[in-house]
Amino acid sequence: QITLKESGPTLVKPTQTLTLTCTFSGFSLTTSGVGVGWIRQPPGEALEWLGVIYWNDDGFYSPSLKTRLTITKDSSKNQVVLTMTNMDPTDTGTYYCAHTTAITSGDYWGQGIRVTVSS
Amino acid sequence: DIVMTQSPDSLAVSLGERATINCKSSQSVLYSSDNKDYLAWFQQKPGQPPKLLIYWASARESGVPDRFSGSGSGTDFTLTISSLQAEDVAVYYCLQYYTLWTFGQGTKVEVK
Numbered sequence: 001q002i003t004l005k006e007s008g009p010t011l012v013k014p015t016q017t018l019t020l021t022c023t024f025s026g027f028s029l030t031t032s033g034v035g036v037g038w039i040r041q042p043p044g045e046a047l048e049w050l051g052v053i054y055w056n057d058d059g060f061y062s063p064s065l066k067t068r069l070t071i072t073k074d075s076s077k078n079q080v081v082l083t084m085t086n087m088d089p090t091d092t093g094t095y096y097c098a099h100t101t102a103i104t105s106g107d108y109w110g111q112g113i114r115v116t117v118s119s
Numbered sequence: 120d121i122v123m124t125q126s127p128d129s130l131a132v133s134l135g136e137r138a139t140i141n142c143k144s145s146q147s148v149l150y151s152s153d154n155k156d157y158l159a160w161f162q163q164k165p166g167q168p169p170k171l172l173i174y175w176a177s178a179r180e181s182g183v184p185d186r187f188s189g190s191g192s193g194t195d196f197t198l199t200i201s202s203l204q205a206e207d208v209a210v211y212y213c214l215q216y217y218t219l220w221t222f223g224q225g226t227k228v229e230v231k
Contacts, residue, residue: 037220039220046212046223046224047222048222049214049220049221049222052220060219063120096168096169098168100216104159104171105157105214105216105220107171109168109169109170
């Protein structure tokens, strides 16, 4: 079955760079049409899409955040890495990774990792 | 950017009654080459990740109870829970995946 799990720091300081890793199983990021996306959710607020990377290395980002985001993949390790620069307290929230295809976007999600930005 | 607007922000429905949530996109999410609307619905319960309910506007994800249904095309969509159960209390989100992804702001469903 498909599973995903986010890992990384749960506390970062303002201006630092956040690096999160999504480790998955049950699918391959070399399969045509498959991607892994990142979504975040501030406490008590709505979901916000950050970006996605596909099997062919195509990456797409939220227009409002694209200057701060980089998503890369290591298909041999079944991992996708999210890097977000210049973190701010408003970036506090739960960060999720999700399996996606062109048909069923977001059909499997990780449990999320809570990230707090504070000095 | 496509903006997704849900209504209402919250609703309270008696158990066994119908719940209806609307979602409007700022531009069409209907892909002409396959005649599919790239619109999904998610359910999120407290402390849990979102769960995919509906994709392509009306296709029910495997394992989702048939009391959940999606309808609409182009820019206007509806999620209907035909007979609300206690376990359906949650926040529901629409998502367009026609161009990048955009979520709606969410609709909280409670029991009256």
